[in-house]
């Protein structure tokens with residue numbers, strides 16, 4: 588990607604934000620222009636020609652035992668490649684580990700079974716998606732409590 592001054596933009600850092608958004612910072616060595624793009628991994632992937640790790644994901648990898656790091660790298664890059672994702676976040680590392688699935692804590696499962704049918708399917712999808720976005724391996728009661736107001740506000744709001 589080139590700056591309007593003609594120099595090639597340098598990727599400075601990629602920070603992970605909330606809700607699966609990443610903040611990608613570029614700077615121009617030619618005119619010292621700096622700017623950032625906020626995007627999800629899906630949206631940001633077309634900007635990159637090959638796999639790029641967020642700073643957090645890179646940091647996570649760097650803390651791994653040396654024998655494990657290349658294995659995890661490959662696993663995540665393969666998983667991301669199969670989904671055409673080129674921005675690799677910590678959430679994606681967990682997602683790759685779980686192969687895109689989240690487990691349910693038994694207590695959370697019980698609680699979900701009490702949610703009325705029409706809302707239940709939507710709640711399940713939202714909770715699993717949120718858990719994946721945040722890199723959580725399972726849906727917990729704590730997560731349900733947190734999202735209850737947001738997604739299940741219509742249920743159980745009596746007075």
Ligand SMILES: [Zn+2]
Nearest residue numbers: 590592615618
């Ligand atoms: Zn420039």
